[in-house]
Amino acid sequence: MSGRPAIRAERLLERLDRFAAIGATAKGGVNRQALTEGDREVRAMLAGLAGARGFSVAQDEAANLFLRREGTDAGLPPLLLGSHLDTQPTGGRFDGALGVLAAFEVLEALEDAGVVSERAAEVAVWTNEEGSRFAPGAMGSQAFAARALPPEWREARSTDGARLGTELAATIAALPVPLAPLGFPIAAYLELHIEQGPVLEREDTPIGVVTGIQGTLWLEVEITGQAAHAGTTPLGFRRDPMRAAAAAMAELYGGIMPADSDARFTIGRIEAEPGSVNAVPERVRFTIDLRHPDACELAALALRIRGVLESACAEAGCALSIRRLVDMPPTAFPEAMVERVEASARRAGLASRRIVSGAFHDALYLARCAPTAMIFCPCRDGISHNEAEHVEPRFAVAGATVLLEAALSLLGAADTASHPPIAASGPSAA
Structure with missing residues (x-):
């Protein structure tokens, strides 16, 4: 390893700007709804960045996109990090996109530092988290957790009259990469997201350690x-x-x-x-x-x-x-995972507080598959699902830094005596 991995702030912030340009609105927001041309364009951009770094790229029949940095033991379930790239019709630049691009920055930081781990680290881009064009929301993560795409979903119609099955097929065809199985074993899941509420900013606390998601x-x-x-x-x-x-x-x-x-x-x-x-x-x-x-x-x-x-x-x-x-139903994240995120924030020298998520996220469904944790960072005035949505650069970088620290601890590439990595034999909540 050439040095301790670190988030490159300028790279992350530049990517946030570049991705926000796809579907940009006149008021500074983003309209990039699920399975539209804008959604396909941004997925292709991310796949191109992954290919340039030597990461493998695949998608499944729910059009979930996966970017993988290999470990030394291909038989171990990967550590999965992710979020979504689709937006509300008048959405913001950070909801979902920050989590995806920070997760990709983690892979790049590992690669930059030459980190060697037994377990692969993988970024997931979940399909239709927002549910604004097709209902229900979080379709991709639901299908992944259930390892099946409900047949009735394929006949679902969007707000603009499009058929889900047709849009899925077009999205998959637009990115010629291997087809992954719908649902596969993972060791753990981490997701960074903006709070979408006012608590963290009001307290000037850079990190929210999510204990669970309300029903x-x-x-x-x-x-x-x-x-x-x-x-x-x-x-x-x-x-x-x-x-x-x-x-x-x-x-x-x-x-x-x-x-x-x-x-x-x-x-x-x-x-x-x-x-x-x-x-x-x-x-x-x-x-x-x-x-x-x-x-x-x-x-x-x-x-x-x-x-x-x-x-x-x-x-x-x-x-x-x-x-x-x-x-x-409401979901509580494992206490050991919550404590791991808290320890990651301490190692990064960042203040944190525990918080319950008022919004649902893909992590709600991934929690059914493996030990799961979420990290929140503040957004201005708590505004989200709005073109005025804004995250201060220092908070975006702080969230990505804690995500990296948590990933390192789970991969066994950090000093984590009290929170050892995931057992090499398979998933663990430790």
Whole structure:
């Protein structure tokens, strides 16, 4: 080894700028939604960088992309690091991309220093984490963890009418690299991400050590009534789904979050049919995003939502249908992995604090496969999923540095007496 591996700040920051140019918006953000031409372009750019360093490149049938720096024992499961490159329609430059490019910087730092390890280190770029174009989100990591792509997903339609199976095939074909199996053994998983909240910046703490991810439930609600003339239909003759939806929304907004500071309740999309100014709608659809760190509380809130919706629909004479789009229970990361990240921050001379993730991430599903840990870094004003999203360079570099330290400890290439590397015989939570 030619020296202790180190993050090259200028290289990481330049890459963040270069990747943000693909899908750049006029307001300084990024629109690079999953399985679009922009997504394919940025994947090809990263694959080109990997090939130039001698790393192998592969993808699987879910279009997850893998960049691998080999170890001396090809039979050992690799250490996996990763995140995603897709964005929201008006997304920021750092959500997902920082985690991917920092993970790639870790591989380059290992290569620069000539680190030799038994176990390979591999970067994963997960498909459709955001879920903005195709639902559900985190499709790639879900498929990897389950080692299967649900057949019904292939028929899913995007917000622009595209078929998922067609877009997957086009994305895979656009990058002619070997096809990896969908799901394979890994020794551990690390993910760096921006906090997407205000806590770390408010405290000027550069590193968040994530202890777990709160549970998330996505619902699609459909309320059906009867279309009618807006000017001639009296109240007693109306079966108005918008009236039912509005009454339910008012009660839920007024009751859920004000009563429980840990709860998160959001209605993000509303559609009315036929959508005419002068007609009572026949049908109203809307989505609910419900989150809570406690599984029992999440289940209780879901029952409460159903009860409120049923009551409002009965009052308005409307029919109700509720479909679960995403149902993810809370996940706690192994204490040994949390402590390992804390020790990595101390070795780097960086302050840290424990934190629960309010957003779901690919790490939620990788935790089902192997010991998993997440590292957060602050973002300005806690703003994310927004073109104004910003991470100070010092925080981006700090997060990448702790990611490198944690990777070195897991690979056995650092002084980690209290946190030994992953056992050479296979995965371990130590």
